[in-house]
Amino acid sequence: MKTYSQISGEIGEFSDLPFWKKADTVDLAYVVYGLLIVTFVVVSYLLGSFNLLPHDPQDLDLELMMAGPGTVGHLLGTDFMGRDMLSRLIVGIQAYFLPGLLAISISLLFGTLLGVLAGYQGGRSDTLITYFTNLVDSFPRLVLILLVIAAFKPDIYIIMIVVGITNVPVVASLIKGKIQFLKQKNFIEADTALGLPTRTIILKHILWHNCRSLLIIQATLGMGEAILMETSLSYLGFGVQEPTPSWGNMVQSGANYFMKGQFWPSTAPALAILFTILGFHLLGDGLNNILEGRRGK
């Protein structure tokens, strides 16, 4: 693994083409789809927070229950209480957007910190961080979150702090590997010989010039992770409670009608989850292949 990424990393470095010209078409398609989804999510989040919705998400329309998609006035139909599906889906983004950003910031911040410590300094801090990584990896994330819920309260921000902490080891080990690879390339030694302060070497030469794409990729994957967690937990009944919509509890409350053959109320949010998580995964993987040069030409 190590040698492979090193070799391809070196090849990628000596070509002057902009990254989208040497990238794989498939990867570009992944990235374009992912960016589309991210734009969608951000725009919908803003629409939701400024209350620019086609309907009031709590508004019951008992005349028009279980309308399918494409109904006049309700683009994505209505749920089992006649509430507008599109508005509820848009408002459902509120449930994970800011908490997800919190989780990402925690994992990136502490992951970078630990990764730099382990990679730049090595020695004892490296051993300690390996131990911490293995410790965090020992817990199934959902079980750890259920433990925290039982101990404290089912608060989405507390949950997302846990999600962020459980993502720290991944970021830390990637940064560590990157720094260990960079150390072989002499420019850090040259920096030290030139008398540059350690702060400049780490912040500018290592993190900014060489690790930013890695951090962007991890942020993307982390958001997918956070969405998955939020929807799973609100499905299990620990997240946002009805009548406030979240994609997870929409699937859950629509499920009662599922067995009666009314698929739409739980399928619409499930598809929203599917396309969104898929978008974040593909964006992360596509960027990884292009920027980190794992499959690039």
Add this chain to the structure above:
Amino acid sequence: MKLSAIRPIALVLSREVAITLLLLLGVSFVVFIILYLSPGDPFSALLEGQLSSGEARTGAHEVLGVPPSWYARYLSWLANMLQGNFGTSIRTGMPVLGEVLRVGINTLILTLGSMLVTLLIAVPIALYSVVRGINKISWPLTMFAYVVSALPVFWLGYIVIYFFTHKLGLFPLAFGYAAATQRFGWLYALLPIFVLGVGNGTISEVIRSLRDEMGRVMAEDYIRTARAKGASVWKHSFKEGLLIPVTEIVAAKIPFILGGAVIVEQVFNWPGMGRMAWQAAQDRDYPVIMGIAILAAVFVRLGSLFQSVVYVAVNPRASKE
């Protein structure tokens, strides 16, 4: 096996067991700290059932000999746990260890079965795309794996239940234990195993890492030599290209699959650890969820112990590192 072949394995095994024990100690400490920090003093509940707050509790602590300092509490809790005393459930009053072990078997069946399903889907796709590269067949298959990995597992569960039990009537409608006592009731177990295997979100990752590893091995000189002299390429690439990455990824994904089991057990009413954890989180039944967290961590550590044993057995050089 010769003695010289067994020695490095025994050496690494003892080192790994020591690491595992050290990590489990850390796990117990993390669990303790979470509960210690939580409001409502779980330790009063843990040690002697629910008590009212304030002076009564302090008095009770003194009478019952609850240590005042946190490390003394941790040590006494740890000592209890090592003797198999995980406390009693607040809700049912049953000893936690017995209860958790009883349902733990069901979870073990579910996770191991679904891992098999994941591998049965992912390995052929990965091997095919290594051998043939990206083409008309492997690209849609990879795409399909991505889509399936992003599918919310609870919704997949509903669809499967709807089609197999409502539409086709293939599997008994009775859930959980009632089904297990029926003839062919075990068939019902196949549904959650299949759903978790497909929907645990690891298929695309398994494919990606297998493809990378196998691709790397296929480009090695010794594979080219094998091919040149007409020896079997599969035989030579199996250990490094397939066995090691598969055990590695399976060990790494156990926590994810256990997490997915919480949801699938909820959907299918499967009487396992995940359902118990859900119930315990609803009731704030600390002793139960602590027991589950620790047992789940034991599962995970055993998985990675197994992985390192396989790694050393295949590659004895690793013991010298």
